[in-house]
Amino acid sequence: MENAAKRAARVPELPLGPRRPEESLQDWLYRELRQAILDGRLGRGRKLPATRDLARQHGLSRGTVVAVFEQMRAEGYLISRVGSGTRVSERLPDERLSSGPAAPIEAPPVPGLDLAEKTSRPFHPNRPALAQFPVETWARIASRRLRRVTPGMLAGGDPQGYPALRQAVAEYLGASRGVRCVAEQVVVTSGVQQSLDLLARLLTGPGSRVWVEDPGYFGATDAFRHAGAEIVGVPVDESGLQVDEGLRLAPNAAAAYVTPGHHFGLGVTMSAARRIQLLGWARQTDAWVIEDDYDSEFRFSGRPVPALQGLDTAGRVIHLGTFNKTLFPALRLGYIVLPEALLEPFLRRRYELDRYPPTIPQAILAEFLAEGHFGRHLRRMRELYAERLEALQDDARRFLAGLAEIPAIQAGLFTTARLVNGMSSEEAERLAAEREITAFGLHRCCLRRTDIRGVQLGFAGYTRTEIRAGVLGLAAAWERRRGV
Ligand SMILES: Cc1ncc(COP(=O)(O)O)c(C=O)c1O
Numbered sequence: 001m002e003n004a005a006k007r008a009a010r011v012p013e014l015p016l017g018p019r020r021p022e023e024s025l026q027d028w029l030y031r032e033l034r035q036a037i038l039d040g041r042l043g044r045g046r047k048l049p050a051t052r053d054l055a056r057q058h059g060l061s062r063g064t065v066v067a068v069f070e071q072m073r074a075e076g077y078l079i080s081r082v083g084s085g086t087r088v089s090e091r092l093p094d095e096r097l098s099s100g101p102a103a104p105i106e107a108p109p110v111p112g113l114d115l116a117e118k119t120s121r122p123f124h125p126n127r128p129a130l131a132q133f134p135v136e137t138w139a140r141i142a143s144r145r146l147r148r149v150t151p152g153m154l155a156g157g158d159p160q161g162y163p164a165l166r167q168a169v170a171e172y173l174g175a176s177r178g179v180r181c182v183a184e185q186v187v188v189t190s191g192v193q194q195s196l197d198l199l200a201r202l203l204t205g206p207g208s209r210v211w212v213e214d215p216g217y218f219g220a221t222d223a224f225r226h227a228g229a230e231i232v233g234v235p236v237d238e239s240g241l242q243v244d245e246g247l248r249l250a251p252n253a254a255a256a257y258v259t260p261g262h263h264f265g266l267g268v269t270m271s272a273a274r275r276i277q278l279l280g281w282a283r284q285t286d287a288w289v290i291e292d293d294y295d296s297e298f299r300f301s302g303r304p305v306p307a308l309q310g311l312d313t314a315g316r317v318i319h320l321g322t323f324n325k326t327l328f329p330a331l332r333l334g335y336i337v338l339p340e341a342l343l344e345p346f347l348r349r350r351y352e353l354d355r356y357p358p359t360i361p362q363a364i365l366a367e368f369l370a371e372g373h374f375g376r377h378l379r380r381m382r383e384l385y386a387e388r389l390e391a392l393q394d395d396a397r398r399f400l401a402g403l404a405e406i407p408a409i410q411a412g413l414f415t416t417a418r419l420v421n422g423m424s425s426e427e428a429e430r431l432a433a434e435r436e437i438t439a440f441g442l443h444r445c446c447l448r449r450t451d452i453r454g455v456q457l458g459f460a461g462y463t464r465t466e467i468r469a470g471v472l473g474l475a476a477a478w479e480r481r482r483g484v
Contacts, residue, residue, distance in 0.1 A: 013057050014042070014049060025060055029068045037077055037088050048078070048086045119329075119461070122470030123392075124438045125414035126325060127461030129384055133328055134377060141367045145360065153359045159351045161188025161335070162362035168369035169321075169335050177293065178306030179319055181337045187346060188357045191334035192294050195320045196223040196257075198349055202342070203288050204229035204254050211246045211256035215265035215445035215452055217292065220257045229254070233447030236263055240270030243277040255288040256281075260308045261296030265445045265452075267409040267416045269305050279308070282316035289317045295325050297378055298460070300386035300410040315339040323365065325413060326378060333357065333365055385460045388467060389415060392459045395471040403478045404428075404455070413460035416442070419453040423481045428455050431477040437470055 016032040019025070036042040049057070051065040069086055072078040076093035080086045119127045160166065166186040173179035173186075189195045196219065204210050206228035212221050214233030221231055232253060234246040241258050256278065260270035270278075282289045291308045299305065309319040322334035338346055350356075368374055389410065396406045396417065404417040417439070419428055429441035432455070439455035446452055459467060 012049075014054065016058060026064050026067055029058070029060065029064060030071060033068065033072065034077060037092065038094065042088050044088055044090050044092075046088045047084075048088070050085065121436055121438055122462045122466050123414070123440075123457035123459065124461065125440050125456040125458040126329065127458050128325060128328060128413060129381060129388075129461055130328055132377075132381065132384065134373060137373050138364065138368065141371070141373075142360075142364045145363050145367060149360065153363065157356035157359040157362075159347050159356045161186065161357055162359055162366055164370070165362045165366035166335075168366050170337075172369060172374070173307075173319070173321070173337065176304070177296065177319075177321075178310035179337055180310055181319075185337050185340065185343065187336045187338060187343075187350065188362060189334050189336055189350070190332040190354075190357065191322045191324045192292055192320045193219050193223070194354075195334060195336040196220050196290070196292070197226070198346060198353065199255075199288075199290060199318060199336075200224045200227035200229065202346055202349055208254040209250045209252070211241070211250065211253050212447065213241055213258060213263065213265065214447040214449050215442055216257070216447070217259060217264040217294075218444060220290075220292065221447065224257070231447065233449070235449060236266055236268070238266075238268050240268055240274045241278065243274055243281060247281065251281075252285060253287055255290055257290045257292065258308070259292045259294065261293050261305050262299075262409075262412045264292070264294070265416070265442060265456075266454075267407060267412060267414075269409075269411070270308070275308055275311055279312055279314070279316065282312075283314040287316065291317055291319045293319060293321045295412050297326050298382060298385055298412050300382060300389065302410070309337060315341070318342070326374070326381075327365075331361065331365070333361060381460070385413065386410065388459045388462065388464070391464045391467050392457065392471065395468055399471050399475040400478070402482045403475065406457075414440075414456045414458040416454050417457050419455070421478070421481050423453065423478065425453055425455060427481075428453075428478065431481075432474055435473045435477045437473045437477065439474065 014036070016029070016036070019028040033042070042048070048054070051069060052062050054060070055062040055065045069078060073080060076089055078086050079089050163183065165188055166183040169186050170181050170183040173181060189198070200223040204224055204227050209230045209232050210224045211232050211234045212224065213236045215236065224231055232246070232250040234249065234256075235242050240260060240263060241256070246253070246256065258270065258278070260275060262269065278289060281287065289308065289312070293307055296305065296307070307319055309317040316339070318339065319337040320334070323331055324334060392415065393406050396404060400417070403421050404419050406415050406417050409415065419425065425441035425443040429439050432439035439457060442452045442454045442456065462470065
């Protein structure tokens with residue numbers, strides 16, 4: 001056996017720079033070796049000292065050197081071969097990373113995704129008045145709730161949702177939306193989109209057909225398409241979904257997706273006759289009706305239109321709602337009211353997908369509801385949004401005459417503007433975008449329809465001044481197409 005001291009004396013010393021304060025020995029050795037390789041002091045293919053020699057030279061434990069060698073091997077700086085020790089790689093990972101420009105990745109178009117970041121500029125369709133959100137109240141409840149947090153709440157949650165929140169949602173829906181339900185039927189989700197995704201996979205799939213409003217909410221179409229279902233676009237008119245057309249196109253569809261309170265696209269409310277007809281079809285064929293009640297809290301004149309679910313006596317309607325529009329989009333909490341038969345299979349899939357919703361935000365929201373802050377906020381927002389819609393309607397009458405018309409619908413966070421100058425939805429959206437204005441073209445919502453010319457203009461999140469500036473911007477953007 002070779003004498004250790006003799007052997008150490010034979011191995012050339014590998015000089016390393018000083019260690020930084022608070023740097024661990026392992027980090028230091030890694031940084032220095034990598035640097036020595038990158039600036040050529042340790043050339044390609046050069047053999048490194050054995051781990052135990054390097055350890056001795058620098059007063060390190062052998063384990064530290066072994067760990068650094070391991071990491072650098074995994075990253076491609078070093079290679080080891082049995083019998084020939086450890087050497088510097090011939091080709092370094094940094095070169096591999098920078099060997100020529102990467103091919104650009106073209107993201108597939110996702111309707112709406114390109115607008116997701118542009119909520120602060122008028123007229124994003126789904127932006128509530130965020131400056132009006134009672135942040136102080138929310139913060140007070142949040143800190144109180146956090147101070148009382150139990151280990152159980154930190155450990156996990158109920159796949160159906162926090163019980164106190166489900167109770168508060170059931171009470172709210174009964175009193176304000178005419179939904180007939182108990183807390184046991186309510187499941188908390190991250191919002192309508194997650195509810196739709198889970199439902200699409202549960203109720204539809206390859207070989208099944210789904211009625212989707214045309215024009216309609218592209219997020220629903222996406223969910224059903226991803227589940228493998230065939231999308232059947234059913235035209236919408238001023239009374240909502242044309243049930244007769246659905247019956248003609250696909251009488252045996254598995255489900256129908258509707259926004260009866262405030263149609264996503266045209267803003268209309270589904271008439272009582274159509275509601276009854278739709279429920280009759282669902283009852284007779286055992287189809288499901290998926291009611292997306294995404295912004296029906298906001299109705300500014302007349303009586304609120306109760307939910308379709310409350311009319312259903314056969315247990316065929318699934319009611320979806322969200323707090324992401326009534327409170328703030330980043331909250332990511334919504335709910336679904338399920339007929340009893342669907343509860344167990346839905347929860348099983350939910351558990352498989354994301355286990356359970358986050359407990360702490362749910363607990364905060366439950367108290368926010370129970371203490372009446374939600375009701376108060378809704379009342380304030382209804383008044384404010386009504387004023388903002390009126391401002392938009394007035395400005396549109398004054399400055400967009402001959403270009404676009406806004407129907408007299410008093411609801412929602414956005415309104416439709418019908419283009420009356422022959423401009424297509426795409427063109428209107430593009431010209432507006434050139435002036436940094438969001439005018440969400442209805443072409444994004446159309447399945448087979450080619451007769452729809454319009455844009456959605458969100459008003460809820462913008463002040464009178466912003467609305468005026470936005471309308472003047474639209475007038476300038478569309479001017480050369482006036483009265484074509
Ligand atoms: C008609 C409709 N349904 C559902 C959603 C999604 O709601 P959530 O944010 O709760 O997932 C939107 C949001 O833009 C919507 O417009």
